[in-house]
Amino acid sequence: xxxxxxxxxxxxxxxxxxxxxxxxxxxxxxxxxxxxxxxxxxxxxxxxxxxxxxxxxxxxxxxxxxxxxxxxxxxxxxxxxxxxxxxxxxxxxxxxxxxxxxxxxxxxxx
Amino acid sequence: xxxxxxxxxxxxxxxxxxxxxxxxxxxxxxxxxxxxxxxxxxxxxxxxxxxxxxxxxxxxxxxxxxxxxxxxxxxxxxxxxxxxxxxxxxxxxxxxxxxxxxxxxxxxxxxxxxxxxxxxxxxxxxxxxxxxxxxxxxxxxxxxxxxxxxxxxxxxxxxxxxxxxxxxxxxxxxxxxxxxxxxxxxxxxxxxxxxxxxxxxxxxxxxxxxxxxxxxxxxxxxxxxxxxxxxxxxxxxxxxxxxxxxxxxxxxxxxxxxxxxxxxxxxxxxxxxxxxxxxxxxxxxxxxxxxxxxxxxxxxxxxxxxxxxxxxxxxxxxxxxxxxxxxxxxxxxxxxxxxxxxxxxxxxxxxxxxxxxxxxxxxxxxxxxxxxxxxxxxxxxxxxxxxxxxxxxxxxxxxxxxxxxxxxxxxxxxxxxxxxxxxxxxxxxxxxxxxxxxxxxxxxxxxxxxxxxxxxxxxxxxxxxxxxxxxxxxxxxxxxxxxxxxxxxxxxxxxxxxxxxxxxxxxxxxxxxx
Numbered sequence: 244x245x246x247x248x249x250x251x252x253x254x255x256x257x258x259x260x261x262x263x264x265x266x267x268x269x270x271x272x273x274x275x276x277x278x279x280x281x282x283x284x285x286x287x288x289x290x291x292x293x294x295x296x297x298x299x300x301x302x303x304x305x306x307x308x309x310x311x312x313x314x315x316x317x318x319x320x321x322x323x324x325x326x327x328x329x330x331x332x333x334x335x336x337x338x339x340x341x342x343x344x345x346x347x348x349x350x351x352x353x
Numbered sequence: 354x355x356x357x358x359x360x361x362x363x364x365x366x367x368x369x370x371x372x373x374x375x376x377x378x379x380x381x382x383x384x385x386x387x388x389x390x391x392x393x394x395x396x397x398x399x400x401x402x403x404x405x406x407x408x409x410x411x412x413x414x415x416x417x418x419x420x421x422x423x424x425x426x427x428x429x430x431x432x433x434x435x436x437x438x439x440x441x442x443x444x445x446x447x448x449x450x451x452x453x454x455x456x457x458x459x460x461x462x463x464x465x466x467x468x469x470x471x472x473x474x475x476x477x478x479x480x481x482x483x484x485x486x487x488x489x490x491x492x493x494x495x496x497x498x499x500x501x502x503x504x505x506x507x508x509x510x511x512x513x514x515x516x517x518x519x520x521x522x523x524x525x526x527x528x529x530x531x532x533x534x535x536x537x538x539x540x541x542x543x544x545x546x547x548x549x550x551x552x553x554x555x556x557x558x559x560x561x562x563x564x565x566x567x568x569x570x571x572x573x574x575x576x577x578x579x580x581x582x583x584x585x586x587x588x589x590x591x592x593x594x595x596x597x598x599x600x601x602x603x604x605x606x607x608x609x610x611x612x613x614x615x616x617x618x619x620x621x622x623x624x625x626x627x628x629x630x631x632x633x634x635x636x637x638x639x640x641x642x643x644x645x646x647x648x649x650x651x652x653x654x655x656x657x658x659x660x661x662x663x664x665x666x667x668x669x670x671x672x673x674x675x676x677x678x679x680x681x682x683x684x685x686x687x688x689x690x691x692x693x694x695x696x697x698x699x700x701x702x703x704x705x706x707x708x709x710x711x712x713x714x715x716x717x718x719x720x721x722x723x724x725x726x727x728x729x730x731x732x733x734x735x736x737x738x739x740x741x742x743x744x745x746x747x748x749x750x751x752x753x754x755x756x757x758x759x760x761x762x763x764x765x766x767x768x769x770x771x772x773x774x775x776x777x778x779x780x781x782x783x784x785x786x787x788x789x790x791x792x793x794x795x796x797x798x799x800x801x802x803x804x805x806x807x808x809x810x811x812x813x814x815x816x817x818x819x820x821x822x823x824x825x826x827x828x829x830x831x832x833x834x835x836x837x838x839x840x841x842x843x844x845x846x847x848x849x850x851x852x853x854x855x856x857x858x859x860x861x862x863x864x865x866x867x
Contacts, residue, residue, distance in 0.1 A: 255633065258683050260715035261755070261787030265631045265683035270658060272575055272689070273682060279721040292557040318556055342558045 284327045287350040293317025295341045300350065304332045312350055313337070328352065370408050370425045374449030382449050387519060387542060388586055390430045390445035393480050397590050398434035398443070405432040407462045414456055417489045424451050427459040428483070431466040433475075436597050442470035445480035448520050452484035455526065459487070460497025467504040474603035476513040478593070481530060482520030498525045505532035510703035512603050515593060518543035518569075518579070519586060531578065534700060535596060535652070538569035538579040539589050545572055545579075570655075577656040577689060595650060599664040599671045600704055607705050608671035616840065617647040623836040626713075628777060630753045630784070633680045636661055636711055639751065640674055643667070643709075643840050649674070653693055659683070660690035662697040664706075668844050673701035676711035677762065679752075686758055687718035688731040695734035702742035707847055710748045710763035715784060716756040732761065733866040739767040741863065745850030747843055750774040750821065750830070755783050765829045770853065771846040773839070774821035774830045785815040 257264045297314040300306060306326045313324040330352035337349045354362075373379060373389060382389055388396065394403055412427045414420065428450035433442050444466050446453035463479070470477035486494040508514055509532065516530035517537045521544045530536045530545070538545075546567035553559050553566070565571065572579035581596070583589035601608045620642035626634050641647040644665030651663035659682040662675055675694050677684035701708050717723075717732055739746065739761070747770060748763040759780055763769045774780070781788065789810040790797070800806035817823075824830045834842055 258685070260683065260685060260719060261783040262790050263631060263715065263784040263786045265633070265679070265715060267633045267679065267683040268658075268681045270681060276720075276722045279725070292559060344558070 285330070285333075285352045286348045287312060287324060287327070287352070289315065289317075289343050289345055289347045289349060291317040292344050293322075293342070295337045295339055295343065295349070296321060298335060298337065298339060300332050300335065302332050302335055306330060306332060306352070315349075324349070326352070367408060373425055373447050374451070378449035385542065386585070387448070387482070389449065390447040390480065390482065393517075393519065393586065393590070394430060394432065394434070394443055394445050396587070397478070397593060398436055398441070399438060402434040403432055403443075404434060405430060407431055407465065410458050410462055412456050412458050412487075412490075413493075414487065414490045416491075419489045422451075424456075426450065427456060427462065428453050429455075429459045429462050431462045433466075433469065436476075436594060439602055440473065440475045441478055441597075442466045442473070442475055443478045443480070446483040446520075448482040448484075451487065453482050453520065454484050454487035455494050455497055456487035456490040457493040457497055460494070460500060463497075464500045464504055467501065467508065470512055471504070471508045474512055474605070476515060476597065476600075476602060477508065477533075478515045478517065479529065479533070480517045480519055481522040481526065483526060484521060485524045485526055495525070498529070501529050502532060505529055509534075510604055510699075513597075513600055513704070515596070517589065517593065518545055519589070520544070521563075523547075523549055523567075527578075535580045536572070536578060537581045537583065537589050537593060538572055539586055540569045540582065540584045542586065543569040543572070543579075573653075573655040575656070577653060577693060579656075580652050582655060596664075599650060599666075600706070601671075604703055604705070610669045611666065613666075613669040614646040616642055616644060620647050622839055626751060626775075626777070626836075630713075630777075630779060633683070635680045636676045636678045636684070636713065636751075639711060640665060640676065643843065644672070644674075645669065652697065657687075657689035657693045659685055659687065660694050662693060667709075667840075667847050670847060671706050672847065673697060673706045673708045674711065675708060675763070677714040677758075679713050682718065684714045685716065685718040686714060686728075686732055686735065686761060687723055688726045688728050691728070691731045691735045691761075695738040698735075698738035698742055702738075702744050705744060707745035707747065707850065708742065708763065709843060709847075710746070710769070712748060712750045712754045712759070712762040713752040714755070714758040714762065715753060716758040730866045732757070735761045736767065737863070737865045739763050739769075741857075741865075743853070743855050743857075745847060745853050746770050747846045747850075748772045749839065749843065750778040750780065752777055753779045753784065755779070755781055765831075768855075770850055771832075771843075772830045773832050773834050773842060774825070775836055775839075776821065776833055778821040778830075778833070779819040780821060780824040780830075781818045785811045785819055788818070789814045 255266045256269050257266050294316045296316050299311050308328050310326045311323055312326055315322045315324050333353045334351040410427050412424050429446050431444040444463050514533035515535050516533045527545050544563045544567050550561050573582040581592045622642035625638050640649045649665045659678050661678045665672055746763050765772050793810040797803050797807045821833045825833055
């Protein structure tokens with residue numbers, strides 16, 4: 244009978260609201276939620292899946308803030324990607340023609 | 354030609370159109386577990402009540418050799434009939450005819466029946482099964498969609514609008530269902546998305562199946578676009594009929610009152626809720642212990658399950674229930690549950706359905722994802738919807754009602770008509786643990802045994818504030834009641850609110866935090 248149901252302990256998880264822990268079920272969507280990361284200016288990441296059309300920099304090269312780094316095609320638009328800060332190119336993780344997913348670190352600066 | 358021959362010719366013409374897209378196409382349709390458009394209509398409407406119109410409408414496409422093609426009924430069936438002996442307007446797209454694609458005349462048929470529905474103040478039911486815009490008809494098919502969306506909006510809050518997704522419904526077509534009140538989906542048959550898997554693959558390089566992208570389950574559990582999930586078309590049709598038994602036919606009527614029935618004895622209202630406010634229980638059991646015949650018709654069961662919404666009856670009258678669900682995510686308010694509750698409150702308000710709110714929540718959901726997803730904006734929808742609603746509003750605080758959650762869940766301050774609380778109710782800015790940690794931070798920190806002092810302070814706070822009497826002393830709660838008195842008191846409140854009449858300041862419309 245439904246109202247007599249004492250749900251098995253192991254099925255419950257807990258969530259904490261204002262220092263109190265509540266025993267409860269979690270949802271599929273709750274478990275799928277994305278973790279947040281602090282934005283890092285040293286990493287140039289793809290904001291959308293797409294294709295690398297051109298790479299203007301090499302490892303070890305000095306770049307200035309606002310310098311063109313990559314041309315990246317996504318949604319039929321050729322997007323120019325610029326450096327967010329002055330620095331040295333530490334790693335180039337992509338080459339022309341690569342199809343990359345969203346969130347891929349394309350270039351690492353130092 | 355004699356009249357007799359003319360009649361025979363009419364019958365022949367009719368017969369031809371009723372074949373739809375032909376035998377092969379119909380076979381294919383059935384093989385997918387689908388009924389044909391007319392079969393769907395007939396199984397939904399009262400027996401022999403269907404009257405079809407625009408049988409002989411022809412499409413107007415002239416380009417790409419389309420002028421040589423005959424599309425029976427232009428891929429859509431429209432008509433009127435009755436459900437529960439009351440009139441309804443209905444259209445069903447016919448996938449067997451050119452994939453149910455929407456061209457100009459197809460859309461004209463749909464808008465014709467939409468106009469009837471609004472003029473006659475009766476519900477509109479749309480059965481969607483279409484490959485989308487008929488590309489050969491170009492901008493005319495876009496115009497068709499636009500005319501449909503406009504009418505959906507015009508009819509919103511005047512007549513009930515029900516969308517049934519029994520096949521693909523892709524691209525712009527999805528916005529008609531999205532504008533209607535209730536969306537019904539069927540497992541493995543319904544597919545809804547703006548951009549399909551193929552485009553996603555070409556443009557973004559991401560691979561996903563239609564089912565994983567926009568199947569019935571996805572819309573019932575992840576997106577919240579669907580309200581009712583069924584395993585078969587037959588089950589879906591029964592759900593539609595059941596929904597229509599609860600709601601009024603237009604915004605000037607009240608729902609039909611039926612014979613009153615007592616709740617089933619097996620639901621014992623005083624034995625469901627654990628004393629400890631951190632322990633879960635299924636709030637639906639409490640609802641079943643309150644409503645007539647223990648019959649609760651839940652809406653959006655699979656999505657944002659930390660909020661339970663749906664219809665039940667009290668004394669034979671339809672009631673909309675809005676309830677925190679401690680069983681899931683502790684019943685917190687978050688982006689999705691706020692959205693779910695707010696829209697339902699507005700539905701009830703538009704269609705003269707009193708709202709009963711059962712409160713048991715720790716507050717709003719903490720988390721970066723929630724803050725960044727706009728829980729402020731979404732949470733505000735609940736405040737807006739409750740404040741704006743002028744139907745009778747009855748609130749029962751079952752256990753905890755903390756912080757912003759207390760205010761949002763139809764509190765006195767948002768003009769609830771009656772606020773009841775069980776003796777175990779705790780109304781406070783936050784739970785005792787959190788409150789003690791803040792108020793006595795210094796004392797706890799400086800104590801020789803911080804844990805002991807913390808526990809002691811928590812107990813102090815609990816003894817003082819973890820009860821309904823502080824709020825009752827201010828008149829924020831009208832009555833502290835025993836669980837066993839719940840049904841009779843809510844019923845009484847509903848009955849004396851029958852002629853509730855209030856109105857706010859005149860305005861064109863407000864600006865809700867959409």
